[in-house]
Amino acid sequence: MKKSLEIIIGLVAVALFFAGMSxxxxxxKDFIGKRSLSRSDMFCKDRKxxxxxxxxxxxEILPEGSQITEDSGFDRPxxxxxxxxxxxxxxxxxxxxxxxxxxxxxxxxDEEVFVFDAQDRCIRAKISSPVFYDSSGERQxx
Numbered sequence: 248m249k250k251s252l253e254i255i256i257g258l259v260a261v262a263l264f265f266a267g268m269s270x271x272x273x274x275x276k277d278f279i280g281k282r283s284l285s286r287s288d289m290f291c292k293d294r295k296x297x298x299x300x301x302x303x304x305x306x307e308i309l310p311e312g313s314q315i316t317e318d319s320g321f322d323r324p325x326x327x328x329x330x331x332x333x334x335x336x337x338x339x340x341x342x343x344x345x346x347x348x349x350x351x352x353x354x355x356x357d358e359e360v361f362v363f364d365a366q367d368r369c370i371r372a373k374i375s376s377p378v379f380y381d382s383s384g385e386r387q388x389x
Contacts, residue, residue: 293350293351294350294351295329295348295349295350295352296348296349296350296351296352296353297332297346297347297348297352297377298346298347298348298349298352298353298355298356298374298375298376298377299344299345299346299347299374299375299376299377299378299379300315300331300334300344300345300346300347300360300362300372300373300374300375301342301343301344301345301372301373301375302343302345302362302370302371302372303371303372303373304343304370305341305342305343306336306343307343307370308334308335308336308343308345309331309334309343309345309362309364309370309372310331310334310362310364310365311331311332311333311334312330312331312365313330313331313362313363313364313365313370314327314329314330314362314363315327315328315329315330315331315347315349315360315361315362315363315372316328316360316361316363317360317361318361319361319369319371321367321369325363328349328350328360329347329348329349329350329352329360330347330348331345331346331347331362332345332346332347332348333345333346334346337379337380339380340379340380344379345372346377347374349374352374355374356374356375356376357373357374357375358373358374359371359372359373359374360372360373360374
């Protein structure tokens with residue numbers, strides 16, 4: 248049990264870097280998973296990073312597992328840059344929202360991408376921050 252808990256904690260530390268929340272990890276202190284964060288592949292330029300996606304049609308929910316490309320053409324093979332990990336409709340925002348893992352994702356905020364679902368439909372979307380609601384934190388300090 249203890250060993251599996253250590254592995255889970257280590258994975259959480261690594262996952263925080265994928266999600267752009269490295270500020271939550273104190274790199275000056277020793278912790279489980281610290282060695283994994285110093286591996287060279289953690290700094291690969293084309294590593295997939297967690298980002299938000301917004302479809303141009305606010306009511307269209309992007310299908311989970313769908314592949315993301317840089318172009319809308321139907322030529323094959325296609326170069327995939329990522330995939331949708333989760334997708335929902337937000338009643339608070341009045342818009343569908345999605346999370347995705349995309350190569351160099353955080354450096355691509357505001358870029359247009361194309362999502363291809365299992366039926367080969369092409370859906371236009373825009374890369375955004377993975378924080379959709381109260382990104383400034385104003386509501387937590389009411």
